[in-house]
Amino acid sequence: MKYNPKFCDAVAADPGLNAVHPGAPASLCQGWLEIMVTLEEKLCAITGMSAATLQPAAGAAGELTGLLLMRAFHEANGEDRRRVLIPDSAHGTNPASVTLGGYEVTTVPSNDRGLVDLEALKSALGPDVAGIMLTNPNTVGLFEEEITEIAQAVHDVGGLLYYDGANLNAILGAVRPGDMGFDIVHMNLHKTFATPHGGGGPGAGPVAVASHLVEFLPGPQAHRVEDGTFDWVAPPRSIGRVHGWQGNALVLARALAYIDVHGSDGLTRVARHAVLNANWLRHRLRDILPAAYDRVCMHECTLTATKLKQAYGVRGLDVAKALLEEGFHSPTVYFPLIVEEALMFEPTETESVQTLEALAQAVERIAQRAADDPVSLHRAPQSTPVSRVDEARAARQLIATADAAR
Ligand SMILES: Cc1ncc(COP(=O)(O)O)c(C=O)c1O
Known part of the structure; x- marks a missing residue:
């Protein structure tokens, strides 16, 4: 965002x-x-x-x-x-x-x-x-x-x-x-x-x-x-x-x-910086979260958590939830559907290189946690006001009235 x-x-x-x-x-x-x-x-x-x-x-x-x-x-x-x-x-x-x-x-x-x-x-x-x-x-x-x-x-x-x-x-x-x-x-x-x-x-x-x-x-x-x-x-x-x-x-x-x-010059700069930032991140994260298609991307890069999944059983969803604990807005997960364990990052033009580097370091810490204590990642986030929710329950048990929700 x-x-x-x-x-x-x-x-x-x-x-x-x-x-x-x-x-x-x-x-x-x-x-x-x-x-x-x-x-x-x-x-x-x-x-x-x-x-x-x-x-x-x-x-x-x-x-x-x-x-x-x-x-x-x-x-x-x-x-x-x-x-x-x-x-x-x-x-x-x-x-x-x-x-x-x-x-x-x-x-x-x-x-x-x-x-x-x-x-x-x-x-x-x-x-x-x-x-x-x-x-x-x-x-x-x-x-x-x-x-x-x-x-x-x-x-x-x-x-x-x-x-x-x-x-x-x-x-x-x-x-x-x-x-x-x-x-x-x-x-x-x-x-x-x-x-x-x-x-x-x-x-x-x-x-x-x-x-x-x-x-x-x-x-x-x-x-x-x-x-x-x-x-x-x-x-x-x-x-x-x-x-x-x-x-x-x-x-x-x-x-x-x-x-x-x-x-018009400013809008062109918006696009250039958005594309530059997405490519910077794609390149910086490539060892942990490689790109689904590894070449120059546009404003967003779709990465995959398959390496973490194969090595430690840690999935894209776990990474996204752990990023919340690290204080970052999570990327879009499991979309697009054609990419396995997809994590789609869209840094936009307004993020500085310092923020992008901080995000990359957070992903490195999460990868280390995956190796040391993968189970803790399945429970993330723990430090946020709402911890891990059941992703499918709202769809399976739809509560459509305010009274029932109370
Ligand atoms: C590619 C694409 N198409 C359509 C939409 C739908 O837009 P909206 O959520 O405003 O209905 C989105 C929303 O994120 C999108 O990313």
């Missing part, structure tokens, strides 16, 4: 923004409409797209919106397409959104380099394919080097390319999904642009689209009128609303503040 500038919170705390009722008429909230139009333009410039909706309240909501846009596009062309391709490394929300959007999932395997297997992808394509959902860099932290061939193959059968841009930290100012051939992009503003990810707070998952999809965007959209004022408009063949109002507006204001305070 990156450090988010307090400045952005100060902007969101401004009563001029947060005391405005979301149902206020356009004439009384011109400033808010300008923020929305400006943010939309900047997100389009960053992603290489033509227009965007700011309504979706999170990444998964953006995914569903994107799939509804995909459906509207094909239906407008008189086509009833059934399948959406997803790589086996994809985030779990992707297949869930595809199903919710009324499509069937076809899984595309990864090759031994951790990338989409192009031949397998081509053999899965057909006239019934509505599109493909891809994350690039993918969830293993690697850049899909054959993205232009993938885009060509999907477009050749009339499908659309959906970019899961839950995390833009690696590509800011470096490469744009639109230039890679994508037609639809969602962005988690609550990961890249100044709202913390995780912890259950509000998010924002704007969706940006290429020109052939603009007419289907959710409405109403904030829009710049010729006389310099702002108003709401409904795109001509809109899929309708995907949020009661205009999304989580204060997350949008924070994002615009973050983009403006960095400027």
Whole structure:
């Protein structure tokens, strides 16, 4: 999780923004409409797209919106397409959104380099394919080097390319999904642009689209009128609303503040430092936690705890829990599913080399503990307010009411 500038919170705390009722008429909230139009333009410039909706309240909501846009596009062309391709490394929300959007999932395997297997992808394509959902860099932290061939193959059968841009930290100012051939992009503003990810707070998952999809965007959209004022408009063949109002507006204001305070050079630096930090960590930890695919990664590195498991029976989960005792935010564990004993570290651009070195030393101490006293690691964490919890109990014995929980 990156450090988010307090400045952005100060902007969101401004009563001029947060005391405005979301149902206020356009004439009384011109400033808010300008923020929305400006943010939309900047997100389009960053992603290489033509227009965007700011309504979706999170990444998964953006995914569903994107799939509804995909459906509207094909239906407008008189086509009833059934399948959406997803790589086996994809985030779990992707297949869930595809199903919710009324499509069937076809899984595309990864090759031994951790990338989409192009031949397998081509053999899965057909006239019934509505599109493909891809994350690039993918969830293993690697850049899909054959993205232009993938885009060509999907477009050749009339499908659309959906970019899961839950995390833009690696590509800011470096490469744009639109230039890679994508037609639809969602962005988690609550990961890249100044709202913390995780912890259950509000998010924002704007969706940006290429020109052939603009007419289907959710409405109403904030829009710049010729006389310099702002108003709401409904795109001509809109899929309708995907949020009661205009999304989580204060997350949008924070994002615009973050983009403006960095400027384009600053955003490029964010990406470079995020990538540098992930590679520094991948290299520093390689003897204990080798990378699943050992080559230059992007903003995150997916490591594996298989060596510790084979030698001492200590698993990735044990390492993650012991890191809590060491005072560190744990990495994502057991994701992506294609990596055994996966530990996915995303240091982000805001960590210093001193913090990264301290983390590496904590991992070294944990490896020593694995050799000396592996059982203690199975019980970690012990020094936190909540110790080791049963990971599966909440799913098996769901308590869905406040009364029952007491
Ligand atoms: C790759 C990827 N896609 C989609 C999502 C879903 O985003 P959200 O949690 O905002 O719904 C995430 C969340 O972390 C993600 O990492």
